[in-house]
Amino acid sequence: MTKNKYDIKTIVLKKIIDEKDASVIIEEKKTSLFKKLFKKPSPEEVHVQSLTLYYESLLKISGKYVADYFRKSTHVISVDSNVKEVVLGGGIFPIESKSTLRKAFVGNRGKNKIELPLEEHVFVEEEGEVTFDHHGREIKFQFTINSKTVENYPQQILESNSSTVKKPEITYDAAVDQLKLILKKPLEQDIRNLNDEFTLNAISEIYVPIFEARLVGPNKKIEILRIDAIRNKIL
Structure with missing residues (x-):
């Protein structure tokens, strides 16, 4: 060249x-x-x-x-122990079931976890x-x-x-x-x-x-x- x-x-x-x-x-x-x-x-x-x-x-x-793009990602959020599900944008997201080991440490009143499948706008x-x-x-x-x-x-x-x-x-x-x-x-x-x-x-x-x-x-x-x-x- x-x-x-x-x-x-x-x-x-x-x-x-x-x-x-x-x-x-x-x-x-x-x-x-x-x-x-x-x-x-x-x-x-x-x-x-x-x-x-x-x-x-x-x-x-x-x-x-430089680049920007969208990628799929899952974010885990903590909610109160008495929350059973979250409604977001027309979707319903239930809490994760606690494992036997986790129940032994935190009991039923420990924070619940919910997985939210999202998209992230990434800049590089x-x-x-x-x-x-x-x-x-x-x-x-x-x-x-x-x-x-x-x-x-x-x-x-x-x-x-x-x-x-x-x-x-x-x-x-x-x-x-x-x-x-x-x-x-x-x-x-x-x-x-x-x-x-x-x-x-x-x-x-x-x-x-x-x-x-x-x-x-x-x-x-x-x-x-x-x-x-x-x-x-x-x-």
Whole structure:
């Protein structure tokens, strides 16, 4: 699905480390990926075949779901011990018979109970958001978005790094539908006159800079080491 159907906000997060910083981290950590039975290879046995800066997308969507409907419900009311039935709207509702155990505790003068089958007019309002990684998996959003953490010219950065930009694999329609399911939640089966509406608040395409190193170790074994360039964290 193209962006034309939706108003997409594009955000590129600022990295706090550069390629030189990433190379230092890789040199420090590269042997740990080839550890076997508590034994690591020497640094000379592990080679950095490539180091690439990727911009991986996150899709963050927020919205609101509202609904109202009627559902059947039974309400129990207490009446005096000398009340035998209640007349309501042309219907006659007798008291519940007391169990032997209840009679033993409260006697015949305890409050009587009457079940009233009614309809309730229910109003539901749910607002929330969901984030997907570039593979379309639902994740927890862990970044701060403000003027200090985002690039001023996101499109320019993405265009100049177009070969290493990982766009969302999930479509906007599928992502919106997933948020609808989360907010809507299962409704009661026995309802009538359902009026509901979903409002899409915002869709943000957020690009996270990730340094990815391809390492070659003993016996030509290959491992990938990834560094979050925003949090300076090995993934």
